[in-house]
Amino acid sequence: MKAAIINAKGQSPVYGEFEAPTASQDRILIDVKASALSHLSKVRSQGNHYSSDTVFPKVAGAEGVGVTADGQRVYFFLPEAPYGALAEQALVRADHIVQIPNELDDITAAAIANPGMSGWAALVERAQLQRNETVLINGATGTSGRLAVQIAKHLGAKKVIATGRNEQELQELLVLGADAVVPFQLDGTDEFGAKKFEEALKNQFLKGIDVVVDYLWGESAKTIMKAVDQSVVDGHSVRFVNCGASSRQETIEIPSSILRSTAIQLMGSGLGSLPMPKLLDTIRSVFEAVKPAKLQVHTNVVSLSSIESVWDKAPGKPRVVFTII
Ligand SMILES: NC(=O)c1ccc[n+]([C@@H]2O[C@H](COP(=O)([O-])OP(=O)(O)OC[C@H]3O[C@@H](n4cnc5c(N)ncnc54)[C@H](OP(=O)(O)O)[C@@H]3O)[C@@H](O)[C@H]2O)c1
Known part of the structure; x- marks a missing residue:
């Protein structure tokens, strides 16, 4: 063959x-x-x-x-x-x-299964998203992130914040369901890039944040955790679910104080964090939601x-x- x-x-x-x-x-x-x-x-x-x-x-x-x-x-x-x-x-x-x-046609089914599963599994199975919660998708301009924005809205998120480096594509996400977008410049071209991103996130988080789905890891993920630390009220649970490392920065240093001074819960979603039948159920749910x-x-x-x-x-x-x- x-x-x-x-x-x-x-x-x-x-x-x-x-x-x-x-x-x-x-x-x-x-x-x-x-x-x-x-x-x-x-x-x-x-x-x-x-x-x-x-x-x-x-x-x-x-x-x-x-x-x-x-x-x-x-x-x-x-x-x-x-x-x-x-x-x-x-x-x-x-x-x-x-x-x-x-x-559902063959091409859409083939294309949507894996990236759709990532957002659905992260939101439903790992973060246990509740209706009217606020969700941030980091790396929202990728195939998986774009779908996670749409899925979060479909699942009843009150507000979806989309973050990424690509300003033009972030604007497109406002049409697909994002309620707010926060671009960042963390490639070294702006020496204050991380500080600006953190301040913009803090403005958003003061109005509430419950779940973060992260496709990038690296500097942007670390900055989001710092912003959670500085703006979320004591004891409020923020579920941070990592799905990938598109930034290619596989390792970050997280100060232990962030884990003590917030009720942040760090977890991942992917092959191995869910049993196979559950993972396939997730793909079934994505297909039914298309x-x-x-x-x-x-x-x-x-x-x-x-x-x-x-x-x-x-x-x-x-x-x-x-x-x-
Ligand atoms: N755990 C799971 O269940 C699961 C499932 C599917 C995918 N994943 C993982 O999730 C990640 C994203 O997958 P995908 O399907 O969305 O991939 P994709 O369609 O190739 O998108 C990757 C995105 O990452 C962005 N990006 C790359 N480097 C960046 C950086 N340094 N800073 C900021 N943004 C950067 C790109 O930004 P631009 O828009 O600027 O090009 C692009 O939007 C991958 O690591 C993949 O392996 C995990």
Whole structure:
């Protein structure tokens, strides 16, 4: 079968022929239709994610959309190595699939599952968001952050504050549901960037803050914690959920006093912080919300045969979706 093949850890895929999988008692075959180039799919396929397996050569792709032997249209997650989602067929655990509602097309389902899951899981399962709470999404201009803004509003957040470095895209988020935007400049071009961001956050937090969903980590996450420390009333719980580290600053120093002088709760959301059935339920909830919440995700659809020219160069947004057949 045609497939995107990764020959060794850290390598990019090549387009070629790979032996097709065979179904077994608890592993089903999927005829793959589409698979998105999510960060998880990319990093895990190359063996660089904390959940990666070490089987090489293998087919790339950690998730996709396809059709089962009995004709169900499904999203599937974490196919069995050495088979992956970026091939004509994938081999998948029978309980690693989610039915796709009729009104949802293959491309949108493939593109929205992982980034949509991140916001839904962080807000509902980890932060236990309540209606009328105030939410801040840090890194709101990324594919996952944009969806988290929309999902927070759909789930009944009273106010959604969107933060990020991209002022123009933050303005677009006001149309998608954000109630306030706070841009920051933390790349060293403005020596007072961190102070300005902290002051702007404090102005927002004095009016209330309950949940932070963070996709960036690094300096911006640290500044948000400092602003919480300086503006939230004693004992008020602020749930801070980290989902990623797009800033590429994996490590930050947090003064212990922040943990004592606030009721901040630090946690993460991702593979491993939720049991698999719960994670798949979350994706089901996202799929069901696409129509009523009018969730939007920008996509760039390309054929699997162009994998070699797209894999390394494609930005995370618009989200690349490979079509297989
Ligand atoms: N835990 C989970 O369940 C889960 C699920 C999905 C994704 N993630 C993770 O979440 C993160 C974001 O994913 P995504 O899908 O939104 O990716 P994406 O679509 O590629 O967006 C990344 C965003 O990060 C911003 N960014 C990059 N470097 C930055 C910096 N130094 N300062 C400020 N902003 C910066 C970019 O800003 P610009 O707008 O300026 O380009 C872009 O908006 C990734 O780390 C991903 O692995 C986690």
